Amino acid sequence: MTGTNVPAVEFRSVTKVFGKGANRHVALDAIDLRIEQGEIFGVIGYSGAGKSTLVRLVNALEKPTEGTIEISGTPITGVPESEVRRLRRDIGMVFQQFNLFRSRTAAGNIEYPLKVARWPRAARKARVTELLEFVGLSEKARSYPDQLSGGQKQRVGIARALATSPSLLLADESTSALDPETTGEVLRLLKKINRELGVTIVVITHEMDVIRAVADRVAVLAEGRIVELASTFDVFAAPQAPPTRSFVETVLHNRPSAIELEVLRERHGGTLVTVDIDDRRGIGAALATATHADVRFEVVYGGVSTLQDKTFGSVTLALHGAEDAVAEVVAELDRPVA
């Protein structure tokens, strides 16, 4: 964290069009975006939404068709290529397919950007040792990529991206080629880089679990537009845009869908009521509220989780009993908690 108000990345009305005539395709459409210093910012979207295009604009591998982009307050659009190259040195990049040199050892891969930056040999060796240790691969310094697991390869890729101490790290589908356990390892490493080194990280993914595990805030990209942008907690607790809801539904099963509600109604009868659970109203409190002399209830659906240190979820109850007594319980459960 730098304590300044200059954002790490700022897009102003950025549009990117590929092709011409019948092949014309608007990959990004008038994007306004501010990524703050020191945050882990997630970008989620389906295939073709424009995620990689956005990343390639940030590290100036592509130029916008319209609009301006600044990195830490410095424009990267409309400036000479030499300037762009200098700015790019402050940006690290991690790839889905690792992109390691097969003919170089882990240490050799990590050393490569330091050679390009003309670091003296002794300084390079010291830095590589430090980086191997930071990513937990000191024992694998002399191994070649083919001798490493997917997770180890990605840790080499991350160490290489960090070699020249960038202040911004871009990770485009950096865990998509990994199994769930290895994904967790890599995501924990990204978090450590953010917390211990203060590096701003942009995580691109199509998996909501990845967002949930690391992102402070998230933008949902659909057909080249940002359809939702909020804290990760808010996106999970109250998704607004339809694509966001679909993404959240892939990992949360606490609220019954319309079809599931039909099935529940058929199976349990009575009156179904879904109660939001959060830090102000836990499951116990909701069930205590449902307890009424003339009403019997059953928990028929639900789930509670923790995200960004806050509780959220819901329970669905089937209520049976006298009509007015049931109505009383429903009214009580529907009442917002102060």
Ligand SMILES: Nc1ncnc2c1ncn2[C@@H]1O[C@H](COP(=O)(O)OP(=O)(O)OP(=O)(O)O)[C@@H](O)[C@H]1O
């Ligand atoms: N160099 C290019 N030339 C023409 N079209 C392109 C080019 N790069 C991207 N596109 C198009 O722009 C759109 C967005 O592509 P992009 O790679 O940014 O999507 P994505 O969200 O990263 O998808 P995925 O999840 O599959 O990686 C796609 O329709 C793609 O075909």
Ligand SMILES: [Mg+2]
């Ligand atoms: Mg992509």
